Amino acid sequence: MTTNYLPFTRPTLDEETIQGVVEVLRSGWLASGPNVQKFEKGLSDYLGGRPVRSLTSATGGLEVALQLCGIGPGDEVITPAMSFTATPNVIMRVGAKPVFVDVDLDSRNMNLPQAEAAITPKTKALMPVHFSGLPVDMDALYDLAKRHNLRVIEDAAHAIGSAWKGKKIGSFGDIVSFSFHPNKNMTTIEGGALSFADDSELALFDKLRFHGISRDAEGNMDVSVAGGKYNLSDVAARVGVGQLPHIDGFNVQRRKLVARYFEQMDTDPAFLLPARGDEGHSWHMFAPLLPLDKLKIGRKEFIQKMHERGIGVGIHYPALHLFSLYRGLGHQEGDFPNAERIGRETVTLPLFPAMTEADVDRVCGAIKEIFQEAKR
Numbered sequence: 321m322t323t324n325y326l327p328f329t330r331p332t333l334d335e336e337t338i339q340g341v342v343e344v345l346r347s348g349w350l351a352s353g354p355n356v357q358k359f360e361k362g363l364s365d366y367l368g369g370r371p372v373r374s375l376t377s378a379t380g381g382l383e384v385a386l387q388l389c390g391i392g393p394g395d396e397v398i399t400p401a402m403s404f405t406a407t408p409n410v411i412m413r414v415g416a417k418p419v420f421v422d423v424d425l426d427s428r429n430m431n432l433p434q435a436e437a438a439i440t441p442k443t444k445a446l447m448p449v450h451f452s453g454l455p456v457d458m459d460a461l462y463d464l465a466k467r468h469n470l471r472v473i474e475d476a477a478h479a480i481g482s483a484w485k486g487k488k489i490g491s492f493g494d495i496v497s498f499s500f501h502p503n504k505n506m507t508t509i510e511g512g513a514l515s516f517a518d519d520s521e522l523a524l525f526d527k528l529r530f531h532g533i534s535r536d537a538e539g540n541m542d543v544s545v546a547g548g549k550y551n552l553s554d555v556a557a558r559v560g561v562g563q564l565p566h567i568d569g570f571n572v573q574r575r576k577l578v579a580r581y582f583e584q585m586d587t588d589p590a591f592l593l594p595a596r597g598d599e600g601h602s603w604h605m606f607a608p609l610l611p612l613d614k615l616k617i618g619r620k621e622f623i624q625k626m627h628e629r630g631i632g633v634g635i636h637y638p639a640l641h642l643f644s645l646y647r648g649l650g651h652q653e654g655d656f657p658n659a660e661r662i663g664r665e666t667v668t669l670p671l672f673p674a675m676t677e678a679d680v681d682r683v684c685g686a687i688k689e690i691f692q693e694a695k696r
């Protein structure tokens with residue numbers, strides 16, 4: 321073990337933010353307050369002025385978004401078989417059925433012709449994922465949704481700062497959900513946000529976010545729906561306020577590091593590299609596919625050998641339909657070959673804004689060493 325351990329991700333918090341959090345802690349106002357308002361306003365400005373609401377997590381945001389769309393028992397939602405399990409879990413939590421479709425091998429994004437083929441009279445929404453920050457084809461996605469009269473809930477957990485044809489993800493479209501978990505491209509410790517097309521669903525959203533409570537002009541409280549409890553703390557929001565000015569700079573650094581990865585990934589045997597995208601790709605992760613058929617070692621041993629060299633490697637993600645919950649819906653091996661191959665072969669290499677190009681070279685050097693020994 322080297323002492324200089326390189327994790328696969330790490331948040332970047334500046335001193336101004338840390339001091340700001342200390343001030344919030346001393347202020348006496350810890351739950352949702354002025355910093356939540358400031359954060360939502362700042363994020364809305366960043367997204368071109370769309371209405372924005374923060375929450376304690378993106379998982380909660382996706383679940384409330386489904387409730388807002390009136391999705392429940394008897395309904396189907398189309399979603400990729402390759403994502404974090406939060407995506408289909410929330411569909412199950414509102415009592416609806418996730419209908420999986422396969423992803424493309426290089427973009428890792430939901431295959432839209434397959435999504436169209438999966439539409440039934442029960443389909444109410446599409447829930448795509450901008451995998452690793454690479455936007456799905458937004459023209460084709462919204463064309464599909466329009467033709468079939470479907471809601472779209474974009475799981476943009478990886479995609480803060482991403483853009484499609486120059487337009488930021490979350491600045492257009494239907495409901496767009498971001499995550500600010502510490503592993504994501506910006507953080508509020510835990511937290512998330514929804515971006516809405518207009519104001520029409522905000523009153524109901526606000527009730528669903530906070531106990532179903534509404535107040536009339538005199539301040540009398542009423543409860544009209546069984547709302548949950550998803551409001552962000554002012555402490556977390558203050559972290560977000562400190563992160564917002566840095567999103568674009570963080571993503572510039574991510575793209576620079578990924579460019580270096582692409583230069584240095586001339587390994588033997590070769591990885592299957594992810595799609596490069598354009599400058600609208602925010603590179604939440606750099607996750608190539610291991611050439612396991614040309615190696616004498618498996619992925620576990622590869623990760624172990626990287627770890628011995630002081631380098632962290634993640635797995636994002638196992639194919640969703642092979643988890644026991646989703647096997648319970650009748651799924652099995654062979655249903656979604658690309659998601660399964662990604663699930664077997666993917667490795668997430670270190671990528672975060674505080675990394676340097678020398679760190680990328682170190683990762684690639686370690687891989688070349690390991691492949692040299694393990695080559696068939």
Ligand SMILES: *Cc1c(COP(=O)(O)O)cnc(C)c1O
Pocket residue numbers: 376377378379380403404406407449475477478498499500501510511512
């Ligand atoms: C992280 C993540 C989520 C959940 O985000 P939380 O803020 O941790 O709830 C949902 N979907 C995807 C694709 C994610 O990566």
